Amino acid sequence: MNKSKKLINLPENIIPEMIQGMVGAHPDILSLEGRTGRAIVAVDGPRDGKVGIVIGGGSGHEPAFAGYVGRGLADAAAVGNIFASPSPDHITDAAHQANGGAGVLMLYGNYTGDVLNFTMALEELEAAGIPARQLAVADDVASAPADRRGERRGIAGDFFVFKIAGAAADQGEPLARVEALARKANAHTLSMGVALAPCSLPQTGKPNFEIGDDEMEIGMGLHGEPGMRRDKLATADAVTDELVSTILAEMQPVAGDRVAVLVNGLGATTYVELYLIFNRVKQILDGRGIQIHRSWVGEYATSLEMAGASVTLLKLDDELTGLLDHPCRSVALTVGSTAAGDTRGARTQRRATGSEAQEATPQADLITLGNITPLVFREMMAEAGRQIIAARDWLSELDGVIGDGDHGVTMEIGWKAVQAALANAPQDETIEGSCKRMAKAFLDAVGASSGPLYATAFLRAGTAVGGRQNLDGAALATWLAAALQGIRDRGRAEPGDKTMIDAWVPAVEAAQGLGATASESEVMQAARDGAERGMNATAALESRRGRSAKLGARSVGHIDPGAASTFIILRAMSAALDRAPV
Incomplete structure (x- = not known):
């Protein structure tokens, strides 16, 4: 498998350098x-008394998402890593900057990681007294039937939902009304795409899926998730x-109905091809007497260098038409004429962004029974990180078969x-204190679904052993x-x-099944072996959660990457514990 070539510097600096370049290129916006x-x-966007619109998602889809600020x-916009949601910390940071006192509406694509991270951010904002709402855009008709629309992915339809919500907020509508109009736009927006060739993650340089030279994937997702079916390459019209x-x-x-049309390129599709697609779209709509009110052709929601395209239609009424035509000015989209640099009503002072999480302090009268001291515990976690990093490419390859191919990279970043x-x-520092430290570090670094999941796991586990200095076998089983x-x-x-649950459940059952007298090593070995059995068993399962759930029977025969990383973590913890002095 050939590696792709990209003009990058250090992979770990891609996002900060991209952000600096984007902001530096457009300082007026x-x-x-x-x-x-x-x-x-937005330089002239947030204003006192206006609902703040916050969007966000993983990088690699440029000009989405920051191009619509x-x-x-x-x-x-909260900017995540490549193909990974921004973390709750990134999202709340963006929300505080957008908040003008009238509340915040957060918009993002309907993916598990985004839903988890934006939901955690929503909880934090509400706890801070900021009215906040959220909407996961779900426009991809290929990813679920109409009666399960809430399961659909968000693809290029973000474009229209962002436009409608931004216009409503700019016109001074209250939060409930802005949310209602965004939901209306979401309900009126439908998309479907096709992919001809894969993209590759900058960190690995490897294609995130394989497809034959004469094949296409109908209904492909924006991260390379498999679509409805694979078929022989057909003509643009077909x-x-x-x-x-x-x-x-x-x-x-x-x-007599009116629609807006978006023909979107996925990153490596020429304008020649995109205009051929639009030409056929127009022929179809003209033949049915459907008026095209506005149209856009180009790259508006890409997938790195994936070859392919999507078509999105927004069914219009008078209300949506007025909002679609409302002036806006951003890097990726300009409609009409706005007063660039007009700061009338602008917010003169940014809101506070909250405080850092407090680190746990050592407590008195902690239980010292057990061989897992805080130092041993931290070495167990460090070894988990080392083994995850070593398995990065394998985990990403597993994920490339049934997901978007970034699981190994994401876990490497988090660990x-x-x-x-x-x-x-x-x-x-106590074990509970280290767990809190780990949770914050993982969540701040990783916005994919694994970020909130492992952060919550670390927090709950630390709290469960909060009265202890050391862990014995029974306490370790409690932690797990x-x-x-x-x-x-x-x-x-x-x-x-x-999912990873299929490895965690047998791991915990095995650990708890040994009884209260089991040693720490016995408990960890039992958890390791249970996780391995659970991981291997996932190959026979059909996905029912996350991005791979869209595959149905096509997911059978492949190990779940989350279950695989669970096994690696528990195996590493066991190995480090066996090496620890007793």
Whole structure:
């Protein structure tokens, strides 16, 4: 498998350098504000008394998402890593910058990681007294039937939902009304795409899926998730006919109706091809007496260098038409004429962005029974990081078959952050304190679904042993069980869904099944072996959660990457414990 070639510097610096370049290239539109270095803000967008519009998602989809930050559109964007949601810290940072006192509406694509991270951010904002709402855009008709629309992915339809919500907020509508109009736009927007060739993650340089030279994937997701089916490459007209006919079958417009059209390139599709697609879209709509009110052709929501395209239709009424035509100015989209640099009503002081999480302090009268001291515990976690990093490419390859191919990269980023955080831990920090430190580090570094899941696991596990200085076998089993419960509560997955839960459950059951007299090593070995059995068993399961759930029977025969990383973590913890002096 040949590696792709990209003009990058150090892979770990891609996002900060990209942000600096984007803001530096458009200083009249964008600024970088806040604590995290991931909140891109409209220079003349946020204003006192106006609802703040916050958008966000993983990088690699440029010009989405920061390209839609500007007057009349989004007030701020939270920028995640490649194909990974921004973390709650990034999102709340952007929300504080966008907040003008009238509340904040957060918009993002309907993906598990985004839902988890934006939901955690929403909880934090509400706890801080900021009215906040959220909407996951779900426009991809290929990813679920109409009666399960809430399961659909968000693809290029973000474009229209962002435009409508931004216009409503710019016109001074209150939060409830802005949210209602965004939901209306989401309900009226349908998309479908096709992919001809894969993209590759900058960190690996490897294609995130394989496809034959004469093949295409109908219904491909924006991160390379498999679509409805794979078929032989067809003509532009034949492909467009299928995309548009599927959309129209659900939309059911009649002669005289108006629509807006977006023909979107995925990153490596020429304008020649895109205009061929639009030409056929127009022929189909003209033939049915459907008026095109506005149209856009180009790259508006890409997938790195993936070859392919999508078609999006927004069914219009008078209300949506007025909002679509409302002026806006951003890097990726300008409609009409706005007063660039007009700061009338602008907010003169940014809102506070909150405080850092407080580190736990050593407690008196802690239980000292057990061989797992805080130092041994931190070495177990450090070894977990080392083994995850070593397995990065394997985990990404597993994910490339049934997901978007970034699991190994994402876990590497998270565990490197954990390693750095633990290296700075005081020698006398308790296990609970180290768990809190790990949770914050992982969550701040990783916005994918694994970020909130493992952060919640670490927090719950630490709290469960908060009265202890050291862990014995029974306390270690308690720590593992609390970690599992945190993942289940946050992710809502159950055994059999083909997720990390399928490795965690047998691991915890095996650990708890040994009884209270088992040694620490015995408990950890039992958890390791249980996780391995669970990981291997996922190959026979059909995915029911996350991005791979769209595959159905096509997910059978492949190990779940989350279950695989769970096994690696528990195996590493066991190995480090066996090496520890007793």
